[in-house]
Amino acid sequence: MRWIALAALLIGGALTVVTCERSGSRAEIVFSSADVFTMDPQRMSYMQDLRVARAMFEGLCTIDPDTNEPRPGVAESWEVSPDGRTWTFHLRADARWTSGEAVTSDDFRRSWRRLLLPDTAADYTALLFGIKGAEEFFAWRSGALASRAAEGKSDRASAEELWRETLQRFDESVGVRSPDARTLVVELNAPIPYWADLCAFPTLAPVHQPTLERFQRLDPATGMMTCEPGWTKPGTIVTNGPLRLVEWQYKRGMLLERNEQYHDADALECTTVAIVPIEDANTAVLAYESGAIDWVTDLTADFRADLADAARRWRERHRSEYDALIARGLSVDEALAALPAPDRAKGERNDVHALSAFGTDFWSFNCRPTLPGGKANPFADKRVRRAFALAVDKETLTNRVTRLGEPIATTLVPRGSIPGYDSPTGLAHDLDRARRELADAGWIDRDRDGIVENAAGEPFPVVDMLYMTGNPRVKNIAIALAAMWREALGVQCELRGKDGKFAKEDLRQGNFMVARGGWYGDYTDPTTFLDLSKTGNGNNDRAFSNAAFDALLDRAATELDPAVRMRILSDAERLLVEDEMPILPLCQYVTLYMYDPALVRGLSRHPRLSQPLWRLHRANPAPMEPAK
Amino acid sequence: MTTLIMRRLLQLPLVVAGVLVVTFALMWIIPGNPMEQEGRQPPPEIQRAMAKQYQLDSPVAFLGGYAARVSGVGWVMGWHDRPFDLGPSMRHPDWTVNEIIAAGFPISATIGLGAIFFAIIIGTLAGLVGGLRPGTWADGATQAIALLGISLPSFVVGSLALVLFCAYWRLLPIAGWGSPAHAILPMCVLSLPFAAYISRLLRFGLVEQMTTDHLRTARAKGLSRAQAARRHALKNALLPVLSYIGPATAAAMTGSFVVEKVFAVPGLGRHFVEGVLGKDITLVMGIVLVYATLLVLLNLLVDVLYAWVDPRIEVAGGAGAQR
Numbered sequence: 018m019r020w021i022a023l024a025a026l027l028i029g030g031a032l033t034v035v036t037c038e039r040s041g042s043r044a045e046i047v048f049s050s051a052d053v054f055t056m057d058p059q060r061m062s063y064m065q066d067l068r069v070a071r072a073m074f075e076g077l078c079t080i081d082p083d084t085n086e087p088r089p090g091v092a093e094s095w096e097v098s099p100d101g102r103t104w105t106f107h108l109r110a111d112a113r114w115t116s117g118e119a120v121t122s123d124d125f126r127r128s129w130r131r132l133l134l135p136d137t138a139a140d141y142t143a144l145l146f147g148i149k150g151a152e153e154f155f156a157w158r159s160g161a162l163a164s165r166a167a168e169g170k171s172d173r174a175s176a177e178e179l180w181r182e183t184l185q186r187f188d189e190s191v192g193v194r195s196p197d198a199r200t201l202v203v204e205l206n207a208p209i210p211y212w213a214d215l216c217a218f219p220t221l222a223p224v225h226q227p228t229l230e231r232f233q234r235l236d237p238a239t240g241m242m243t244c245e246p247g248w249t250k251p252g253t254i255v256t257n258g259p260l261r262l263v264e265w266q267y268k269r270g271m272l273l274e275r276n277e278q279y280h281d282a283d284a285l286e287c288t289t290v291a292i293v294p295i296e297d298a299n300t301a302v303l304a305y306e307s308g309a310i311d312w313v314t315d316l317t318a319d320f321r322a323d324l325a326d327a328a329r330r331w332r333e334r335h336r337s338e339y340d341a342l343i344a345r346g347l348s349v350d351e352a353l354a355a356l357p358a359p360d361r362a363k364g365e366r367n368d369v370h371a372l373s374a375f376g377t378d379f380w381s382f383n384c385r386p387t388l389p390g391g392k393a394n395p396f397a398d399k400r401v402r403r404a405f406a407l408a409v410d411k412e413t414l415t416n417r418v419t420r421l422g423e424p425i426a427t428t429l430v431p432r433g434s435i436p437g438y439d440s441p442t443g444l445a446h447d448l449d450r451a452r453r454e455l456a457d458a459g460w461i462d463r464d465r466d467g468i469v470e471n472a473a474g475e476p477f478p479v480v481d482m483l484y485m486t487g488n489p490r491v492k493n494i495a496i497a498l499a500a501m502w503r504e505a506l507g508v509q510c511e512l513r514g515k516d517g518k519f520a521k522e523d524l525r526q527g528n529f530m531v532a533r534g535g536w537y538g539d540y541t542d543p544t545t546f547l548d549l550s551k552t553g554n555g556n557n558d559r560a561f562s563n564a565a566f567d568a569l570l571d572r573a574a575t576e577l578d579p580a581v582r583m584r585i586l587s588d589a590e591r592l593l594v595e596d597e598m599p600i601l602p603l604c605q606y607v608t609l610y611m612y613d614p615a616l617v618r619g620l621s622r623h624p625r626l627s628q629p630l631w632r633l634h635r636a637n638p639a640p641m642e643p644a645k
Numbered sequence: 646m647t648t649l650i651m652r653r654l655l656q657l658p659l660v661v662a663g664v665l666v667v668t669f670a671l672m673w674i675i676p677g678n679p680m681e682q683e684g685r686q687p688p689p690e691i692q693r694a695m696a697k698q699y700q701l702d703s704p705v706a707f708l709g710g711y712a713a714r715v716s717g718v719g720w721v722m723g724w725h726d727r728p729f730d731l732g733p734s735m736r737h738p739d740w741t742v743n744e745i746i747a748a749g750f751p752i753s754a755t756i757g758l759g760a761i762f763f764a765i766i767i768g769t770l771a772g773l774v775g776g777l778r779p780g781t782w783a784d785g786a787t788q789a790i791a792l793l794g795i796s797l798p799s800f801v802v803g804s805l806a807l808v809l810f811c812a813y814w815r816l817l818p819i820a821g822w823g824s825p826a827h828a829i830l831p832m833c834v835l836s837l838p839f840a841a842y843i844s845r846l847l848r849f850g851l852v853e854q855m856t857t858d859h860l861r862t863a864r865a866k867g868l869s870r871a872q873a874a875r876r877h878a879l880k881n882a883l884l885p886v887l888s889y890i891g892p893a894t895a896a897a898m899t900g901s902f903v904v905e906k907v908f909a910v911p912g913l914g915r916h917f918v919e920g921v922l923g924k925d926i927t928l929v930m931g932i933v934l935v936y937a938t939l940l941v942l943l944n945l946l947v948d949v950l951y952a953w954v955d956p957r958i959e960v961a962g963g964a965g966a967q968r
Contacts, residue, residue: 024762025762054736054737054738054739055737055738055739056739057738057739060738159693162697239697241697244738245733246733246734246738246739246740246741246744247739247741249739250739266748266911267737267740267744267745267748267749267911267916268749268911268915268916269748269822269911293909294909294911295909296906296909296915296919297906297907297909299804299807300807300819300906300907300908300909303807303808303811303812303819304819304909306812307811307812307815307818307819309818309819517677517922518675518676518677518922518924519676519677521676521677522676522677
């Protein structure tokens, strides 16, 4: 007995010590999200990282969360030269780091240099390749490091010498200059109409150089400038955005609070936000239901379609009242909050929100002439690709399979998402034409056995459909596609589910006939989607290559007139989605949020979903009487 | 005894090094690249730069560098600033593996120790009930529950517990970490399979012991069933339980992925599985290092306890040392 009591006492003590570190008061808004990977702006690429970075760092420009247009950030104004190649940014005088120092143009120059160095191994380096000399600088440094390694040098002196040479080369050859502390001049290879939009992208945000330098080390073995972990931790990191980092524990949570040094601090509506990483989808919903979190950022629970249905039912019942409230000028959330409360017993909800995202769910056709092992690839023929695309009934997919009612897509660039861009029509569901296209390609059911054969009598190869396991939605779509193709075209399909990493390996090696894909846009321009199909693009899993398409993109890259440029890009996309069909667009992605519209304010409904955390706040306790 | 402890402690680095080499080989052959992001592929030059930075371009160079960093040899030679540095996490470059383990291990260890503690108490009581009166309804009931405890997966029990205690009755906080109340459910759910196993081990041990000759003699001399069990049968029946508790404690202390995921507990089990999925070689090797060390040490402790419980066992060598 004494032993048991002693053990209980010890465990209880340990528990108290381990759990009770800081039990501070609850943040104004708490939300769940996938875990943040890094807070180093130049190295990040995950959506959840970028979302936090937009709040913690401010670039030259910012993006208006509701209209998605670039707005002044650290730069209060900018001019573009008549040839569209030189951008001059004027920095505001009151831009401050959390340390109190001024944010200077040199901070930007050095941060961009860091993004361009192969040493940083940044995912988004190529965003800067539009700058004069940038791509050459990156290639030169990569080459210099490689030849140093080949010569077998591993001493500090040679590493330092190469580093000095690198800095000098950047200053001389790359088109980024800071003539004074408040002016940044950028020279581009060709006009980039969306350059201001790019300048708002978090990887182009400035980082505080003195802090960074304390953690940088020149590695004599590789000659690379490396960065030790630690400079992004609370208490060390110095930032310049509307919110600042107060707490961050690995996979345990983050706390941000209003940055009083921020030039527009008085206008910020947010006091504190906390982020709790909850991996389990069901737990996230339960945490929301119990009031532990206010906002579920990505509702992925298996029963999410039912939740979305419940919200739809409730909205339909109050459609006319809702429309009247919107007509009175209320925001969507205000209108939802003013409607009568949902009847949970009847299966109604008002806190599930299906928002279209700036991304397209698609399947890829393998365009390589042969498959691994030398077998002929029937999908190398664009008529076969078109036939398979025409045979898909997307309405049925989104209404009966995914059951989220996603807007169906016939184009890769989400329709209507980019001002001034006219999307091509794309291919609609047309079974007769699908069979015709397949017959034109030589695949006809010659022996009436329900399977199409070629002229030599060989049946259509079993269609190898590669998809990533772990997401029931993807698998359900794969099953439905296989059934549609089998039924409409007389081909046999075989599903091949693989874990993410293994599937990616197969994609890279072209070991598939059709495969699950999908893409979210990074900036507001069609090229963020169209570049995927460029010859040799790193994300061109289909190995699609078309000279006419590449030529159109190249022409658009040098076109000065924005309207003409958009027309060229639209022509390029028409080539993709009406003729060549390397990609089969299914639908626009929909993200499900869960939050009480009467409680959480400040979320944006723009498809970019770059949620402005600095705007998040709790609604006033009694905004208005429910319209009974 | 001292010889045994000394010998085991000397073997420890060798065992751990062997386990680490095997772990590294397994991680190495998994396809994929730890630096690669969801759905996007950086250009090939960037990928090469990333691989070089983490010495992923050569397995020999990686292992050599890792050994020098972790063992402290590199620190002694002046190549590194710190000894026993497990390196940065490859997936989470803002964190060192040391930091991640320092934050996650106390959490997993506390939940694990608590779970084992519950498991020993509940399992022993249930085992005694069945073992002393085999064949009765109480025996049947406890063994049925134990079987259920072994076979029901933690994610089912865990989700059910969450729904009942947190969402429905709202007795306990849900998801996360921050107060002792957060630990109660994970501890209980984690303890169930261990408790069930202990109760079954003890029950069958007792049943066997109660039919031995010396027990019959003890009963014949007038001891009651309970007295005879306590004085003569229990110690022997506990031996298999004891040898089970060592590895079980190591397993529980290094965290259960399922329990930690369901309850959103930031412990080592979750970090480990996510590390494997993300091919985070340094993180996985760091956690394996902790697990292997703990396993060796706890097995040693069990051997010492064995000698204390059963003096017939010769610890300094022979069969006993094999455990």
